[in-house]
Amino acid sequence: MGDLNRRNFLKVLGIAGATVSGIPSKNLLAEPNSQLSEDRMGVLVDTTVCIGCRRCEWACKVSHDLPAGDIESYSDESVFERMRRPGNEGYTKVNRYTNINDPQRSINVKVQCMHCDKPACVSACIVGAITKKENGAVVWDTDKCIGCRYCLVACPFQIPTFEYDVALYPDIHKCDFCFERTKDGSLPACVDICPVEALTYGKRRDLVKVAEKRIQLYPDRYLNKIYGFTEVGGTSWMYLASTEFYKLDFPKLGDSTAPGVSESIQHGIFAYFVPPIALYALLGGIMWVTKKREGDKEGSK
Amino acid sequence: METLFKPQPIRYKFFTPWVIFISAIASVGLIFLFIRYFFGLGAVTNLNQFFPWGIWIGLDVAAGVALAAGGFTSAALGHIWHREKYEVFVRPALLTALLGYTFVALSVVADIGRWYYVWHPLIMWNGNSALFEVGICVMVYLSVLYIEFLPIVTERFIGRVNLPGILKIFNRILDKLLRLLDRTLNKFIFVFIIAGVVLSCLHQSSLGTLMIIAGQKMHPLWQTPVLPLLFLLSAFAVGFPMVIMESLSASKSFGLKPEKEVLSSLAKFVGPLLGVYLAFKIGDMVIRESFIYLTQLNTVSIMFTIEIVIGVIVPLRLFLSPSIRESGTGLYIASILVIFGVLINRFNNFIIAYNPPYTETSYFPSIGEISVTIGFAALEILLYRAFVMIFPIISLPVKGMVQKTKYAIRGV
Numbered sequence: 001m002g003d004l005n006r007r008n009f010l011k012v013l014g015i016a017g018a019t020v021s022g023i024p025s026k027n028l029l030a031e032p033n034s035q036l037s038e039d040r041m042g043v044l045v046d047t048t049v050c051i052g053c054r055r056c057e058w059a060c061k062v063s064h065d066l067p068a069g070d071i072e073s074y075s076d077e078s079v080f081e082r083m084r085r086p087g088n089e090g091y092t093k094v095n096r097y098t099n100i101n102d103p104q105r106s107i108n109v110k111v112q113c114m115h116c117d118k119p120a121c122v123s124a125c126i127v128g129a130i131t132k133k134e135n136g137a138v139v140w141d142t143d144k145c146i147g148c149r150y151c152l153v154a155c156p157f158q159i160p161t162f163e164y165d166v167a168l169y170p171d172i173h174k175c176d177f178c179f180e181r182t183k184d185g186s187l188p189a190c191v192d193i194c195p196v197e198a199l200t201y202g203k204r205r206d207l208v209k210v211a212e213k214r215i216q217l218y219p220d221r222y223l224n225k226i227y228g229f230t231e232v233g234g235t236s237w238m239y240l241a242s243t244e245f246y247k248l249d250f251p252k253l254g255d256s257t258a259p260g261v262s263e264s265i266q267h268g269i270f271a272y273f274v275p276p277i278a279l280y281a282l283l284g285g286i287m288w289v290t291k292k293r294e295g296d297k298e299g300s301k
Numbered sequence: 302m303e304t305l306f307k308p309q310p311i312r313y314k315f316f317t318p319w320v321i322f323i324s325a326i327a328s329v330g331l332i333f334l335f336i337r338y339f340f341g342l343g344a345v346t347n348l349n350q351f352f353p354w355g356i357w358i359g360l361d362v363a364a365g366v367a368l369a370a371g372g373f374t375s376a377a378l379g380h381i382w383h384r385e386k387y388e389v390f391v392r393p394a395l396l397t398a399l400l401g402y403t404f405v406a407l408s409v410v411a412d413i414g415r416w417y418y419v420w421h422p423l424i425m426w427n428g429n430s431a432l433f434e435v436g437i438c439v440m441v442y443l444s445v446l447y448i449e450f451l452p453i454v455t456e457r458f459i460g461r462v463n464l465p466g467i468l469k470i471f472n473r474i475l476d477k478l479l480r481l482l483d484r485t486l487n488k489f490i491f492v493f494i495i496a497g498v499v500l501s502c503l504h505q506s507s508l509g510t511l512m513i514i515a516g517q518k519m520h521p522l523w524q525t526p527v528l529p530l531l532f533l534l535s536a537f538a539v540g541f542p543m544v545i546m547e548s549l550s551a552s553k554s555f556g557l558k559p560e561k562e563v564l565s566s567l568a569k570f571v572g573p574l575l576g577v578y579l580a581f582k583i584g585d586m587v588i589r590e591s592f593i594y595l596t597q598l599n600t601v602s603i604m605f606t607i608e609i610v611i612g613v614i615v616p617l618r619l620f621l622s623p624s625i626r627e628s629g630t631g632l633y634i635a636s637i638l639v640i641f642g643v644l645i646n647r648f649n650n651f652i653i654a655y656n657p658p659y660t661e662t663s664y665f666p667s668i669g670e671i672s673v674t675i676g677f678a679a680l681e682i683l684l685y686r687a688f689v690m691i692f693p694i695i696s697l698p699v700k701g702m703v704q705k706t707k708y709a710i711r712g713v
Contacts, residue, residue: 153518258514
């Protein structure tokens with residue numbers, strides 16, 4: 001029942017989204033967790049363009065009702081002295097790296113949830129509180145979450161964070177791709193505010209073409225790689241850079257999906273409940289046979 | 302003349318200096334637990350955004366489930382394979398499993414941020430999640446364990462219901478109900494016994510699947526797709542050593558004569574079970590060539606070596622030796638080593654192997670976490686002691702020839 005309701009609920013959500021983006025609704029009958037729209041959105045981050053103004057950090061906090069402070073305070077560059085990670089207080093952070101080829105122009109890297117196509121957190125979540133939406137966003141549902149923090153364990157990018165200092169109703173925090181804004185056709189807050197167009201919002205498949213074109217046009221400017229194109233099966237957010245990505249603290253990840261092996265094992269053990277039922281039958285058989293033998297022994301005494 | 306063993310409540314004084322000491326340890330744990338509920342997980346634990354799981358999951362839950370494996374392994378041996386001489390161990394092992402899983406559930410409630418939503422997985426399903434599988438299985442198995450324990454309760458109270466004062470009028474009806482429950486259970490208990498073994502096999506292995514999704518955040522010495530199998534095999538191996546350790550401990554504590562002969566023959570199973578586990582563990586290491594990480598000297602390689610050598614190879618050798626199996630001390634030490642090995646294996650898998658990106662720090666449990674973990678273990682010991690003094694759990698020799706009564710070892 002619960003499952004059915006949830007599925008219907010998601011379907012309704014999906015159809016609502018589909019009518020906006022104009023996808024035929026028959027595609028939506030697939031399993032909500034596994035459906036991947038051809039038209040899912042994404043963002044291309046060009047780290048060669050980013051100037052590290054951190055306005056995206058401010059806009060993100062404002063649009064998520066987090067204490068944001070004065071926008072002028074974000075021009076303080078001393079924060080770049082240490083690496084900062086997204087957290088409960090803000091879902092995106094910009095880190096600065098020295099550019100070995102051109103020390104005058106530092107490299108700035110915005111970090112937030114990558115919104116994987118096959119997210120480990122969605123696969124891991126014990127109650128299905130995290131879902132991959134039709135538009136590509138990976139979104140957390142506060143009504144289901146039990147606070148087990150398995151998503152923190154699973155995420156290969158170490159993105160979700162938890163409120164350890166809250167006793168009664170601790171939340172999980174992560175970038176939600178501004179799900180509430182994009183539903184109404186607005187841009188994600190960070191993309192909207194970016195003054196230098198380091199962030200490009202669009203359909204993921206179009207963004208791949210844009211990225212390929214840029215690499216092709218400026219082979220000296222870019223490393224010939226789109227980070228997120230194939231990593232862990234592909235992510236909605238993708239990056240261009242002038243240098244190797246591991247030097248910018250991107251994890252070196254394979255192309256197989258993050259939950260891949262785990263899910264196959266899980267489904268192997270539970271393939272249509274055949275293995276557990278077979279084991280039950282086997283043990284029942286042994287129990288019956290040995291009991292009979294014991295009975296015979298006692299009878300012959 | 303064959304001596305007949307029959308489970309009966311142990312008559313002994315509850316409080317001894319040791320018991321008072323253990324109660325003190327339990328109280329310290331409970332104090333830290335109160336702090337956790339009033340000020341949040343961060344106030345008591347060393348957990349953070351990089352290390353979301355600590356010893357409450359790695360030891361209390363993962364090792365707790367493994368060490369409760371005596372319950373299903375001895376139930377399988379005694380009730381499914383009908384090896385009757387081992388039936389004396391079924392009830393003590395059932396009690397360990399019952400208390401063990403109860404405290405696993407309590408540990409989960411202590412660890413999850415929104416403990417009042419602990420029932421959510423019952424109606425909000427995610428079949429892809431290994432944690433969901435573990436959660437559901439543990440909940441169902443815990444219920445099965447309580448059902449399996451009911452015949453012991455009916456046996457204790459049938460014909461002995463004696464409520465005080467005005468409640469006396471319910472004595473007769475309660476006794477009738479107990480008898481009805483007993484008759485019904487007698488017919489259907491086998492359904493639950495088999496279910497208990499199946500459920501155990503499922504979640505013991507799924508516990509191993511848990512950390513696979515952490516991918517390369519987990520050290521290659523432990524990260525392998527056969528983790529569920531390794532977890533299951535090690536659970537098989539640790540079941541009987543737990544039973545042996547408890548039986549010897551209880552005998553010592555209550556001044557009883559240990560049933561050495563049966564313990565020695567139960568110990569014969571341990572060697573082969575440990576051997577199979579070791580073979581798969583080594584085989585996996587050779588196939589994945591993860592042994593290259595053992596050439597460096599660091600925390601990871603030391604912990605792995607301790608786990609394998611002290612926790613598996615040494616006790617395997619001990620259990621294969623007949624003279625060790627015959628000696629009480631030998632059995633005790635060998636069993637403790639196996640238990641230590643599985644405990645450290647779960648700790649390694651969940652804590653030592655987990656190495657998240659973007660942090661230079663590592664996790665070490667706080668005083669509060671350690672206090673709660675030890676406090677829960679202390680509470681389990683106290684409850685075990687109370688239960689064997691109230692209920693017929695431990696089998697004692699019955700003097701003279703006694704006809705097997707209806708309530709001799711039957712059901713569970």
